[in-house]
Amino acid sequence: MAVLDEGVMYTHPDLAPNMWCNPGETTQGANTDADGNGYEGDLHGYNFVEDSGNISWSDANDTGHGTHVAGTIAAANNNGIGVCGVAGGDGTPDSGVKIMSCQVFSGQNSVTLAGEARAIKYAADNGAVILQCSWGYNSSESSELQGYVPGPATEKEWAETYPLEKEALDYFINNAGSPNGIIDGGIPVFAAGNEYAPNPAFPGAYSKCVCVASLAADYTPACYTDYGQLVTLSAPGGDLEYYGKIGETEDEYWAETAEQKGAVLSTMIKNGKPAYGYMEGTSMACPHVSGVAALGLSYAAKQHRHYRAADFIALMKKSVKNLDSHYANGATKTYYMNHTTVGASPETVELGKYIGKMGTGLIDAARLLSNIQNKEYSSDMKLPNMYVATGNTSTLRLDSYFGGQMSGYSCTVANANVASAFVSGNVLSVKGFAAGSTTLTVTAADGTSQTVVVTVRKSAAGNGWM
Numbered sequence: 469m470a471v472l473d474e475g476v477m478y479t480h481p482d483l484a485p486n487m488w489c490n491p492g493e494t495t496q497g498a499n500t501d502a503d504g505n506g507y508e509g510d511l512h513g514y515n516f517v518e519d520s521g522n523i524s525w526s527d528a529n530d531t532g533h534g535t536h537v538a539g540t541i542a543a544a545n546n547n548g549i550g551v552c553g554v555a556g557g558d559g560t561p562d563s564g565v566k567i568m569s570c571q572v573f574s575g576q577n578s579v580t581l582a583g584e585a586r587a588i589k590y591a592a593d594n595g596a597v598i599l600q601c602s603w604g605y606n607s608s609e610s611s612e613l614q615g616y617v618p619g620p621a622t623e624k625e626w627a628e629t630y631p632l633e634k635e636a637l638d639y640f641i642n643n644a645g646s647p648n649g650i651i652d653g654g655i656p657v658f659a660a661g662n663e664y665a666p667n668p669a670f671p672g673a674y675s676k677c678v679c680v681a682s683l684a685a686d687y688t689p690a691c692y693t694d695y696g697q698l699v700t701l702s703a704p705g706g707d708l709e710y711y712g713k714i715g716e717t718e719d720e721y722w723a724e725t726a727e728q729k730g731a732v733l734s735t736m737i738k739n740g741k742p743a744y745g746y747m748e749g750t751s752m753a754c755p756h757v758s759g760v761a762a763l764g765l766s767y768a769a770k771q772h773r774h775y776r777a778a779d780f781i782a783l784m785k786k787s788v789k790n791l792d793s794h795y796a797n798g799a800t801k802t803y804y805m806n807h808t809t810v811g812a813s814p815e816t817v818e819l820g821k822y823i824g825k826m827g828t829g830l831i832d833a834a835r836l837l838s839n840i841q842n843k844e845y846s847s848d849m850k851l852p853n854m855y856v857a858t859g860n861t862s863t864l865r866l867d868s869y870f871g872g873q874m875s876g877y878s879c880t881v882a883n884a885n886v887a888s889a890f891v892s893g894n895v896l897s898v899k900g901f902a903a904g905s906t907t908l909t910v911t912a913a914d915g916t917s918q919t920v921v922v923t924v925r926k927s928a929a930g931n932g933w934m
Contacts (some may be wrong), residue, residue, distance in 0.1 A: 469541065469542070469565050469566065469567055469568065469571045469596055469597075469599075469600055469758060469762055470513075470568045470587075470590075470591030470596035470598070470599050470600065471513075471534055471537060471538050471567055471568065471569055471570065471600045472473060472570045472572050472584075472587055472591070472599060472600065472603075472813070473533055473537055473538075473569075473570075473571070473573060473590070473600070473601075473602060473603070474525065474530055474531065474532070474533045474534035474535070474571065474573045474574065474600050475515060475523040475524045475525045475530075475534055475535075475536035475569055475571040475574065475842070476512075476513070476523065476525070476534045476535050476538045476567055476569035476571075477525045477532075477534075477535040477735070477737050477742065478496065478512045478513075478523065478567075478569060478597060479742070480535060480539075480735050480737075480742045481547075481549060481550070481742055482539060482543040482544055482546075482547070482549060482550040482551065482735050482742070482825040483535070483538055483539060483542065483543060483544070483735055485544045485547070485561070485564065486542040486543075486544055486553070486556060486557065486564035486565060486566060486567055487512045487566065487567050487568055487569075488513065488566035488568040488569075488595075488596075489511060489512065489566075490503060490505075490506070490511050490512070490594065491503070492504070492509055492512065493510055494508065495511060496509055496510075496511040496512050496521060496522075496523065497509040497520070497521040497522040497523070498511075498521060503909060503918055505594070506891060507521065507590065508520075508521050509522070510594075512567075512568070512569055513568045513569035513570050513571065514569075514570060514571065514587075515571040515574065516570060516571055516572055516583045516584070516586055516587040516590075516743045517571055517573065517574040517577050517578065517579050517583065518574065518577045519583075521927065523569050523571050524571070524574055524712075525737050525740070526737075526740040527575035527800075528575065528576055529575035529576050529718070530574070530575055530737070532736045532737040532738075532743075532745065533573070533602070533747070533751065534569065534571070534573070535734075535735050535736060535737050536732075536734045536735060536736055536745065536747050536752070537571075537602050537734075537751065537752075537754070537755045538567050538735065538755075539551055539553060539555075539734035539735030539736075539744075540553060540554065540732065540752065540755040540756060540759060541553050541554060541555055541565060541567065541600065541755045541758055541759040542554075542555055542556050542557075542564050542565050542566075542567050542759070542761065542762075543556050543734065543735055544556050544557060544559070544564060545557055545558060545559055545564070545592040546558060546559030547559060550735065551733055551734055551735065551744060552663050552743055553565075553759060554756060554760055554762070554763055554833065555758025555759045555760075555762040555763040555766065556712075560605075560857075565759070565762040565763070565766065565838065565875075568591060568594065568595075568596050569591060570587040570588075570591055570788070571587075571750045572587050573583055573603075573912060574667055576930045579696065581630065581632050581633055582632065584632075584633060584636065585632050585633065585636035588636040588637060588639065588640050589639055589640070591640060591644070591654075592639060592640045592644040592654055593643075596644060596654070597644045597645045597650075597651050597653075597654050597655065597722070597765065597777075597838050598654070598655050598657060598758055598762055598765075599637075599640055599654060599655065599656040599657065600643075600657055600754065600755055600758040600760050601657065601658045601659070601671070601672070601754070601757065602658075602659045602749075602750070602751035602752075602754045603658075603659065603751070604619075604658055604659060604660075604670060604671055604672050604851060605619030605620060605626075605665050605669050605670050605671075605844030606619040606661065606662055606663055606665075606668035606669060607619060607661045607663045607665035607668060607669045607694045608619055608620060608621035608622075608665075608667050609621075609663075609664035609665035609666050609667040609694075610661075611663065611665075612630055612664075618898070619669055619670060619672045621667065623670075623673070623674060623675060626670040626671065626673075626674065629695045630670075630671075631643065632827075633671060634671075634674070637656055637671060637674065637676070637677065637843025638676070640656060641653055641654050641655075641656065641676050641777060642654075644777075645777065646850035646851075648849075648850075649774070650765055650768050650769045650773070650774060650775065650849075651765060651768075651774070651775050651776070651777055651780060652774070652775070652776050652777065653776060653777025653778070654777055655678060655761055655777050655780065655781060656674075656676070656678065657676045657677070657678045657680060657757050657758045657761065658671055658672025658674075658677050658678065658679055658680065658755055659672060659679075659680055659749070659750035659751050659753065659754040660672055660673075660679050660680055660681045660682070660693060660694040660695070660699055660750045660753075661693075661694035661750055662692040662693065662694065662749050662750055662751075663692070663694055664691065664692050664693070664694070665675070665694045665695075665696075666694075666695060666696050666821075666825070667694065667696045667698065668694045668695070668696050668698050668699050669694060669784040670727040673696075673698040675698075676747070676778075678700045678701060678757060678761075678781060678784070679698060679699050679700045679701075679702075679827070680699070680700065680701055680702065680703055680750060680753045680754045680756075680757045680827075681693045681694065681695050681699045681701075681702045681703075681705075681750060681753065681826050681827060682702070682703070682704070682705025682706070682707075682748075682749065682750045682752070682753040683702050683703065683704055683705060683707075683753065683791075683826075683830060684704075684706070684707035684710050684711070684730065685704065685707075685711070685730065686794075686923050687789075687794045687830065688707075688710075688790055688794065688795075688801045688819065689702075689801070689819070689822050689826060690705050690706065690707040690710070690748070690749075690750075690753075691707055691709055691710055691801075691803040691804065692707075692709075692748075692749065692750075693705065693750055693753075694750065695822055695825040695826055697824070697825060699783065699823075699825060699826055699827040700781075700785060700827045700828070701757055701788065701828060701829070701830075701831050702753065702791060702826045702827050702829065702830050703753040703754070703756035703757050703760075703782065703831050704732065704733035704752070704753060704756055705732065705748060705749055705750055705751070705752040705754075705756075706729075706730055706732045706746070706747070706748030706749070706752055707730055707731075708729060708730055708731050708746075708748050708750060709803070709804040710730060710801075710802075710803070710804060711729065711730025712729060712730060720736075720745045720746050721736065721738055721743055721744070721745045721746075721749070722736075722743070722745055722746065728876040729746050730748075731745055731748040732746065732748060732752040733745070733746055733754075734747070734752075751793060756831065757784075757831050759779070760784070760831050760833045760836060761784060763833055763836075763837070764780070764783075764784070764787075764836045764837060764840055765780070767837050767840050767841075768840050768846065769868070770872075771841060771843075771848070772848065772849045772868055772869070772871055772872060773840060773843065773846040773847070773848070773855065774847050774848065774849050774850070775846050775847075779846065780844040780845070782845055783836065783839055783840070783844060783845045783846075784831065784836060785827070785828040786828070786839065786844075787831065787832050787833075787835040787836035787838075787839050787893060788828050788829030788830055788831055788832050789829050789830040789832050789835075789837070789926065790823075790829050790830075791826050791829050791830055792823045792824065792826075792829075794819070795819035795820055795822050795823050796820065796823065796844075798820070799818075799819040799820070800816050800817060801816070801817050801819055801820060802814045802815070802816055802817075803815045803816075803817050817819035848914060849868050849869045850918065851864075851866070851869045851870075851910060851918040851920050852870060852920065853920045853922070853923065854862075854898050854908065854920060854921075854922045854923070855922075855925065856887065856898055856899065856900035856922065856923075856924055856925075857900055857924070857925060857926065858900045858901065858902060858903060858924055858925070858926050859899075859900065859901075860895050860899070860900055861898065861899045861900075862897070862898050862900075863895055863897050863898075864895070864896045865894055865895055865896075866891070866894045866895070866896050866910065866912075867894045868929065869918065870910075870912040870914075870916060870918075871912075871914075873894070873912050873913055873914065874875075874893065874894045875893050875894060875913065876912060876913025877891040877894065877896070877910060877911065877912055877913065878891065878910075878911050879891050879896060879908060879909065879910045879911070880908070880909050881906055881907075881908050881922065882906045882907040882908075882909075883904070883906035883907075885902055886900070886901060886902055886904045886905065886906040886922070886924050887899060887900050887901055887906055887908070887922045887924055888901065889908055889922075891910070896910060898922055900922075900924035900925075901924065902924060903924055903925055903926050904923075904924055905921055905922060905924070906921070906922050906924075907921055907922070908920055908921070908922045909917055
């Protein structure tokens with residue numbers, strides 16, 4: 469998963485076990501491009517603000533936002549410290565989702581649109597299938613009286629104003645993942661916005677993105693959350709002014725003696741060192757949904773299911789707890805937003821205005837896993853056709869395509885003059901001899917078999933592709 473945010477503190481003890489490691493690199497920030505992908509020292513990701521492998525988090529104006537978001541998704545579970553991420557694994561090595569830090573904010577600086585596009589493309593090209601984006605423009609309905617500059621109101625306006633951004637997101641949506649893997653396409657997840665506005669912000673409001681609104685702990689909309697017909701899902705984001713003491717600011721950092729703050733506790737940075745702390749916002753709701761998506765895809769891999777990205781989003785929209793029932797029958801909520809003194813009059817809000825405008829409901833991880841197990845909206849993983857250059861060998865793990873069987877395979881090639889094949893354990897190796905094509909049949913220990921086409925081409929960058 470690519471976290472487009474401030475730099476993620478990849479040395480944080482609760483995050484280090486679940487950081488993505490570029491297999492071609494050895495040192496973050498090195499001055500060499502060991503894997504030849506055009507980015508120097510990108511072991512755990514890249515700093516697109518400074519165009520450097522030096523992912524940073526110690527600028528005086530850094531908030532720890534990226535690290536906080538990453539912890540909600542992937543803080544290591546069962547390690548005896550800190551917090552647990554939604555998709556942090558079970559404590560065994562490599563069981564958690566891997567976080568790729570694509571830094572697009574640094575202190576008071578941020579990337580250009582061109583830098584943002586590079587970050588999104590980098591994520592897709594380097595294996596990320598979920599794009600975690602707790603940011604966006606202001607809502608078109610945000611209040612100018614409160615100092616907001618309203619952003620795009622419609623998808624058409626956004627696309628015409630920021631065409632490069634749309635093109636980059638479409639690249640991720642269409643090119644992340646694999647037609648032969650767990651998911652064909654990518655899932656961009658965005659925060660809806662924090663202006664208490666009846667229209668979520670772009671890019672999250674784009675119809676092909678997942679747009680996340682924020683809830684308090686009692687299922688009511690957080691006092692700051694944007695809402696509207698373009699919201700996809702809701703998730704916990706905290707509501708300090710709902711649960712906190714009016715006019716009293718509490719320490720944002722966690723301590724064992726701290727009271728419940730009604731906010732989200734996650735990994736943080738304090739004076740450049742690992743810490744834990746509280747934050748609230750649709751920024752905090754967004755990674756809950758990203759984490760559930762990652763958890764679901766991990767489970768889908770174990771179930772040997774294949775999804776198109778749009779179908780997986782549809783499954784997520786179905787895997788929810790109903791919220792509208794909490795807002796009906798004249799239900800109200802007392803909001804203390806922007807109240808700084810005890811004597812300020814609270815605002816009583818009719819919750820009926822949120823009906824149908826907080827997405828399909830509260831994302832439910834257990835329900836998503838159950839729907840995956842029931843094979844909804846998915847297909848069986850099928851052995852893909854293979855391409856190999858003359859004189860070269862291509863390999864493929866077979867267990868994902870044969871129900872998890874780890875051994876007992878056999879294979880035959882129809883034309884041995886074109887290619888040969890053999891299986892070792894669960895790994896199929898195909899070697900190309902002469903330009904042309906032939907069929908390959910793989911048979912598993914349980915007797916099931918699949919037949920695919922092997923195409924052998926000359927050169928083609930050494931792997932048979934045009």
